Amino acid sequence: MTRTGTAISLGSRIVALLDTLMLARSGVDRVAERRSDDAWVGHLREAPQSRLLCVQAGGAPVVRDGQAVRLAMRSILDTDAPPEDVTFLGIDPDGVAYFAEHAPDRECHGHQDWAELREVGSLLDDRDAGLLVTAVALDNWRRGHERCPRCGALTLSRQAGWSRACASCDTQHFPRTDPAVIVLVRDADDRALLGRQGRWQDGWFSTLAGFVDPGESAEAAVRREVFEESGVVIGSAVDDVEYLGSQPWPFPASLMLGYHARA
Numbered sequence: 001m002t003r004t005g006t007a008i009s010l011g012s013r014i015v016a017l018l019d020t021l022m023l024a025r026s027g028v029d030r031v032a033e034r035r036s037d038d039a040w041v042g043h044l045r046e047a048p049q050s051r052l053l054c055v056q057a058g059g060a061p062v063v064r065d066g067q068a069v070r071l072a073m074r075s076i077l078d079t080d081a082p083p084e085d086v087t088f089l090g091i092d093p094d095g096v097a098y099f100a101e102h103a104p105d106r107e108c109h110g111h112q113d114w115a116e117l118r119e120v121g122s123l124l125d126d127r128d129a130g131l132l133v134t135a136v137a138l139d140n141w142r143r144g145h146e147r148c149p150r151c152g153a154l155t156l157s158r159q160a161g162w163s164r165a166c167a168s169c170d171t172q173h174f175p176r177t178d179p180a181v182i183v184l185v186r187d188a189d190d191r192a193l194l195g196r197q198g199r200w201q202d203g204w205f206s207t208l209a210g211f212v213d214p215g216e217s218a219e220a221a222v223r224r225e226v227f228e229e230s231g232v233v234i235g236s237a238v239d240d241v242e243y244l245g246s247q248p249w250p251f252p253a254s255l256m257l258g259y260h261a262r263a
Contacts, residue, residue: 021258022122024247026130028090028098035159041088044097050076052086054108055100055135058251061111062120069123071132072111073098087138087161089131100135100161102142117250137250138162141175144252148173176253181221182209183241183259185232193232193263209256218243222259235262 034040044050051073054061061072079086081101089098106114117136121129138161145164148155153168164173184207185193194205210225212218219241223234234240244258 021245021247022129023117023133023249024245025126026134027125027127028092028130030090030134031088032162035088035162041160044088044091045076045083045086045099047097048075048077050097050099052076052079052099052101053089053131053135054103054111055132055139056103056106056108056114058118058136058140059106059114059116060132060135061108062113062115064113067123069115069120071124071128072113084157087135087142087157089134092127098131100131100138102139133248133250137177137248137253138175140250140252145173177248177255178253179212179218179221179257180209180249180254181212181218181225181257181259182207183222183226183261185226185234185261185263187263193226193230195229211254212257218257218259222261226261226263232263237262 052075053071053073062069063072076086076097076099079101085102087100087102089100091097101108117132121132124132142157142161142164145155147153148166148169148171150171151166151169153166155164155166155173157163158165158172162175165171166173187193193208195208196205208226208229210221210229212221213224216224222241226232226234240262242260244260246255246257248254249256
């Protein structure tokens with residue numbers, strides 16, 4: 001089969017693959033252009049229909065109904081958390097605003113059933129999946145940036161929780177996202193290259209993945225990571241590395257870029 005023919009035959013499978021990127025879904029508008037409008041954000045914080053989601057250490061309270069899972073949220077008026085501990089997440093098509101409360105523990109308002117994003121991400125609907133991915137990513141970043149890396153002073157929440165400013169030197173800090181690649185490598189005989197870690201359960205295998213180095217393109221990272229981890233050399237043609245799609249991976253702060261490659 002020619003390379004062009006292979007690409008055509010893979011088309012439907014690639015579309016199906018991208019349809020199953022569970023953490024890339026969303027049902028809210030982030031309204032990023034209004035985050036610095038303190039009056040506008042303040043109005044939403046006082047609206048009884050605005051919803052609040054507790055988040056802590058990669059998880060949030062949930063409600064389970066058989067196999068279905070949804071986030072347990074409440075009116076934002078039901079919290080006494082200071083603005084410093086609340087982050088704006090977005091607005092749904094019905095005009096309802098959503099916020100995350102960065103809880104110090106999992107006793108947040110007495111809700112006992114908490115679940116990790118890794119556990120329930122694929123079970124949530126589009127809206128809840130997008131809300132939880134965003135809340136977890138921002139919570140991870142916030143907890144790791146309570147102090148300014150320049151001078152060590154405390155940082156304060158800005159832009160509705162999407163940036164932090166140093167209380168001493170006024171340096172602004174923004175959430176970081178670390179790009180990483182994950183790749184399915186195949187050869188001319190249609191064999192797939194998989195790897196495993198020694199600590200994994202028997203029968204567990206994975207496609208290869210790794211972080212993009214500073215000053216490196218994602219395509220170069222694919223070639224380097226595959227060779228480093230397996231000794232396999234990716235073909236030298238431009239279309240031997242094909243980008244498929246991406247999804248956030250907040251464990252703690254990655255964006256996974258998916259590729260298909262030929263050895």
